[in-house]
Amino acid sequence: MFLTDGEFSEIKAFRRELHRNPEVSGEEAQTALRLKEELCLTGPDRIVADIGGHGLAAVYEGAASGRTIMIRAELDGLPIDEISDVTHRSTVPGKGHLCGHDGHMAILMALAKGLGQRRPARGRAILMFQPAEENGAGAAAVLADPKFAALTPDMSLSLHNFPGVRLGHVLLKAGPVNCASRGMKIVLKGKTSHASYPEQGIAPTFAMARLLDGLTTLGNNGSLGPDYSLVTVTHARLGEPAFGISPGEAQIWATLRTLTDEAMTALVSRAEELVLTQAKAGQLQVEISYEDVFHQCYNSAEAVAQLRQALDDEGVSHDDASSLLPMKASEDFGVFRTVAPAAMFFLGAGEDHPRLHNPDYDFPDELIAIGSRVFMRAIRNLLG
Incomplete structure (x- = not known):
């Protein structure tokens, strides 16, 4: 484990703060501001704000030259009333983090803490907090932003939590994964x-x-x-x-x-x-x-191989989910494959967990440590 239990507890509390204050696609200004405050505490070499809208990128430089690896999470919630009885439920009427993007951001915040404590040996690790995933506009806007040119990755990785699959078990395959x-x-x-x-x-x-x-x-x-x-x-x-x-x-x-x-x-x-x-x-x-235009999401074989190695190194169970992938639902991460190999894995949120976009959904905090461990292992394998 690259962080202490106490540090993960702090990130869990931060995730719940994000959950209480959702913002929908294109309106994520306060979410980005709060993330920037926390990211600054980790000492990144650079923070690029307002990319593709309210997007945010934190850059951690290695001492030697090397590849650029980007890990992406999403900023936006959904225009759905939350009916959960959890103490950290949404305080914003008609809006909720009912897809787990608050948890995805928390996973990248764990990476930020870890990279702040120990930089990659070479290359760059970029943590990309992307706006407007839910309406399909965000990834394309990030790529179209002139500020992205200086951040262009050699590989992009991401995840999405997946209710209906055993908690902590990963689905991963090369080829098409989202329509x-x-x-x-x-x-x-x-x-x-x-x-x-x-x-x-x-x-x-x-x-x-x-x-x-x-x-x-x-x-x-x-x-x-x-x-x-x-x-x-x-x-x-x-x-x-x-x-x-x-x-x-x-x-x-x-x-x-x-x-x-x-x-x-x-x-x-x-x-x-x-x-x-x-x-x-x-x-x-x-x-x-x-x-709401979404392109297909296609996992590059090279990026999948890196994720598989990281999963094995961390002892996280996984399979190719031939019966579940590809899925009919859409995801805008696939656009990043137009500039470099890219892959997304799907992290089980529990077989009986409320489904994505359901009004009683809440991201399982147990996934923060699992997801961040896998990404950190992939970064260390690629960049040292």
Whole structure:
């Protein structure tokens, strides 16, 4: 163990402080400020603030030249009311750390303490606290920020806690581990009329009905292979809540999901073609936009090998989770693979633990020591 029990107790208390004060994607200013205060106490060689938004990077330099290894955690909570009865439950109505990002930050804070006490022998270790993971915007914003150029890693590592798997057991495999997804927002515009004279207007009713069915049938929802696709309609609205008006506008929100980015490109093309065809048939104007865009998350073999070695060195049980990975859920960490080998492992939060995004979820504090040990071992193996 690279920290004392007392130091881990302090980090546990810090995690609970973060849990009480969640901020959602793009609003993590106070979270970043509090992290910066704690990071400064560990004596990093450099802190880069406001990267990709409210992102924060702490840099620990080795005495000799070498590789740059980046460990990433997320800053943001969720716009969900917490119903837990834990004493450290959220104090912010309508917001909660119900995905465990508070625990992921605590794991990196443990690394900060350890690296502050003993620098890597060579190269650099960078602790990246990334904003806006939950809406898919954060990782891309970090990479696009000019400040990232001086931090570009030779390898990026991350983790996510995983309810439904034995506490402390790790799932890890090379290849695809998370699906690509994006939110498609469709606005159909016609012309209202009096409800007694619908023929005098241009209602999007029938086009909307066809799209609700047609979009869904674009996906196959089959096995998670290269051709996997899923379209889930998440919201629909037609006209105004009134009995005297024939509707002139409709909205459909749908989530498109595929295993690979290539398959997503094809699914987007088919979905747009369907929407444009129905809009034309109904003499409607149409607007299509996208939000919550996530690229596929793919684990590089080189990075996976380093994580496997670290898990073995630390005596942490693991397997390739062929029945659980890849998963349908999305994760924006995959974008970092565009600049260097990258891999994420999944750390079991308990077989009966409340699931991610559930209103009664809370990160298990026992995982702080396990996750930080694995990352610290990987850093020492790579950088000494």
